Amino acid sequence: MVLQELGSKINSALSKLNTATVIDEETIDEVLKEIAKALLSSDVNVRVVAEVRNNIRKEVLSEAAAGGATNKTRQIRNAVFSELVRLLSPSKEPFTPKRGRCNVFMFVGLQGSGKTTTIAKFANYWARKGWKTAMVCCDTFRAGALDQIKQNAIKLHIPYYGNPLEADPVKLAEEGTEHFRAEKYEIILVDTSGRHHQESELFEEMEQVQGVVQPDEVIFVMDSTIGQAVAEQAAAFKASVPVGSVIITKLDGHARGGGALSAVAATDAPITFIGTGEHFDEFEKFDANSFVSRLMGMGDVKGLMEKLKDTKALEKAPEMMERMQKGQFTLRDLRQQFQTVMGMGNLGQVMSMIPGMSQMMQGQDSDQATKRIQAFMTCFDSMTEDELDCIFKVRKPDPSKPGEYITTFEKTLSESRMRRIAKGAGVPLEGVLALMQSHKQFEGMVQKMGKSGLMNEKQMQQNMKRNPGALMEQLQKSMDPRMLQQMGGTGNLMNLMKQMDMGAMGDMMKQMGGMGLPGMGGGGGGRGGPKRR
Numbered sequence: 046m047v048l049q050e051l052g053s054k055i056n057s058a059l060s061k062l063n064t065a066t067v068i069d070e071e072t073i074d075e076v077l078k079e080i081a082k083a084l085l086s087s088d089v090n091v092r093v094v095a096e097v098r099n100n101i102r103k104e105v106l107s108e109a110a111a112g113g114a115t116n117k118t119r120q121i122r123n124a125v126f127s128e129l130v131r132l133l134s135p136s137k138e139p140f141t142p143k144r145g146r147c148n149v150f151m152f153v154g155l156q157g158s159g160k161t162t163t164i165a166k167f168a169n170y171w172a173r174k175g176w177k178t179a180m181v182c183c184d185t186f187r188a189g190a191l192d193q194i195k196q197n198a199i200k201l202h203i204p205y206y207g208n209p210l211e212a213d214p215v216k217l218a219e220e221g222t223e224h225f226r227a228e229k230y231e232i233i234l235v236d237t238s239g240r241h242h243q244e245s246e247l248f249e250e251m252e253q254v255q256g257v258v259q260p261d262e263v264i265f266v267m268d269s270t271i272g273q274a275v276a277e278q279a280a281a282f283k284a285s286v287p288v289g290s291v292i293i294t295k296l297d298g299h300a301r302g303g304g305a306l307s308a309v310a311a312t313d314a315p316i317t318f319i320g321t322g323e324h325f326d327e328f329e330k331f332d333a334n335s336f337v338s339r340l341m342g343m344g345d346v347k348g349l350m351e352k353l354k355d356t357k358a359l360e361k362a363p364e365m366m367e368r369m370q371k372g373q374f375t376l377r378d379l380r381q382q383f384q385t386v387m388g389m390g391n392l393g394q395v396m397s398m399i400p401g402m403s404q405m406m407q408g409q410d411s412d413q414a415t416k417r418i419q420a421f422m423t424c425f426d427s428m429t430e431d432e433l434d435c436i437f438k439v440r441k442p443d444p445s446k447p448g449e450y451i452t453t454f455e456k457t458l459s460e461s462r463m464r465r466i467a468k469g470a471g472v473p474l475e476g477v478l479a480l481m482q483s484h485k486q487f488e489g490m491v492q493k494m495g496k497s498g499l500m501n502e503k504q505m506q507q508n509m510k511r512n513p514g515a516l517m518e519q520l521q522k523s524m525d526p527r528m529l530q531q532m533g534g535t536g537n538l539m540n541l542m543k544q545m546d547m548g549a550m551g552d553m554m555k556q557m558g559g560m561g562l563p564g565m566g567g568g569g570g571g572r573g574g575p576k577r578r
């Protein structure tokens with residue numbers, strides 16, 4: 046996840062509260078000092094850090110700490126959460142495109158900020174949602190810009206407009222947008238030239254392009270690696286063209302990202318997306334609540350549900366959903382779940398959205414996890430249809446009729462079958478064993494959740510109304526204790542459930558039930574093997 050280091054530093058400061066016997070002013074100050082240090086190392090402005098620290102301190106000390114240390118810990122966690130959200134919340138709403146009309150976006154920014162890459166990511170985002178999308182290249186300054194747009198457009202199957210013989214960017218912008226307006230494109234993206242510095246020539250050209258294109262939104266693309274200095278850049282661009290929103294790029298693993306985010310948020314141009322890598326799917330919608338939630342390892346259920354809806358995974362597999370509600374979970378179901386996870390984009394990003402998962406992912410490279418899932422997929426390809434359905438037929442000699450055989454059903458895959466699968470998939474036997482272990486763990490979780498009605502939306506809704514305490518207890522029993530702890534314990538889980546609608550919670554539980562990711566136990570391993578059908 047982006048700014049993972051900042052998140053883990055904040056969490057490690059907060060974890061001191063778990064071990065403290067008394068939470069007095071001194072303990073709180075110590076924790077706040079560490080949080081402030083973490084923010085400063087992310088390049089957040091000194092004055093802003095002092096303000097954040099004071100606000101949290103005031104809030105925590107003013108509230109009576111009924112319920113002792115646990116309550117106080119929750120109070121501090123909540124205060125840190127809301128202060129960070131406040132720090133990153135813009136005061137203005139960004140433009141939202143409307144269906145059935147042309148929505149024109151013009152992208153501006155300095156050279157190398159990641160503008161062209163961002164346009165491709167932005168185009169991909171909307172095209173995947175089913176919007177008729179096109180790109181216009183009027184960057185005549187950088188020789189390779191048109192080629193870059195062309196290559197991206199081909200990869201993404203999105204039309205583009207450009208003319209290598211035309212040197213006038215204003216003319217290109219006008220022709221390109223007119224062309225796609227006439228064709229009734231819903232999302233039209235205009236790339237403009239970047240320069241090394243904020244030169245007056247760049248600003249003049251930008252103003253002229255803006256005049257002919259008449260965009261619905263001007264998006265300023267900014268490189269986060271310059272830290273809090275982004276505020277000055279944003280202000281300079283805003284003074285020339287009506288910047289409506291900002292996209293911050295290169296937030297992957299750069300220590301100064303915190304400064305960039307907070308500085309832009311303070312300029313009242315909302316940050317709409319963040320770039321977290323060079324690939325098209327390394328692009329995230331920015332929402333301060335979700336972002337801080339993930340930063341603090343509390344997940345982003347809203348974002349996860351949005352991603353799930355995009356993949357249409359749950360609609361695609363009604364039978365699987367029905368089976369899971371009964372607590373059944375076959376290898377075929379596990380394969381479907383892995384396919385969904387892979388289709389949701391960058392694995393590290395997806396994992397950080399699942400409450401409690403980001404901490405458990407720590408130390409695990411998301412590339413490694415992706416490779417492991419890919420190896421699992423090749424194992425599935427080597428399985429027979431019966432094996433995928435967990436019907437493990439075994440031919441055994443019939444003791445009552447010598448010379449004859451009977452077919453029995455075993456609950457576990459025999460070693461000889463596993464060897465055959467491993468050979469077919471070109472993986473060591475341990476690879477198949479790991480897959481079977483993963484299936485067993487998550488089958489156990491699905492069985493527990495299915496039995497207690499946690500996968501049935503209606504039942505969940507009723508239980509939440511009738512007896513939320515009992516529902517919490519059921520959830521607690523079905524979850525890995527480490528995950529629950531990372532989610533801030535039962536209290537936080539309860540808050541989470543109150544915030545979201547129960548249908549979404551049911552969907553999330555189904556999805557989590559299938560996320561048999563390496564190294565992550567799901568409910569401590571289920572007993573009872575696959576169902577014989």
Ligand SMILES: Nc1nc2c(ncn2[C@@H]2O[C@H](COP(=O)(O)OP(=O)(O)OP(=O)(O)O)[C@@H](O)[C@H]2O)c(=O)[nH]1
Nearest residue numbers: 156157158159160161162239294295320321322323
């Ligand atoms: N790590 C990382 N690299 C990025 C990201 N976005 C863009 N880049 C890289 O940044 C470099 C510059 O990106 P471009 O899209 O070519 O930049 P540009 O702003 O269009 O440049 P001009 O057209 O010259 O103005 C490329 O190597 C991109 O792959 C990001 O979010 N993370």
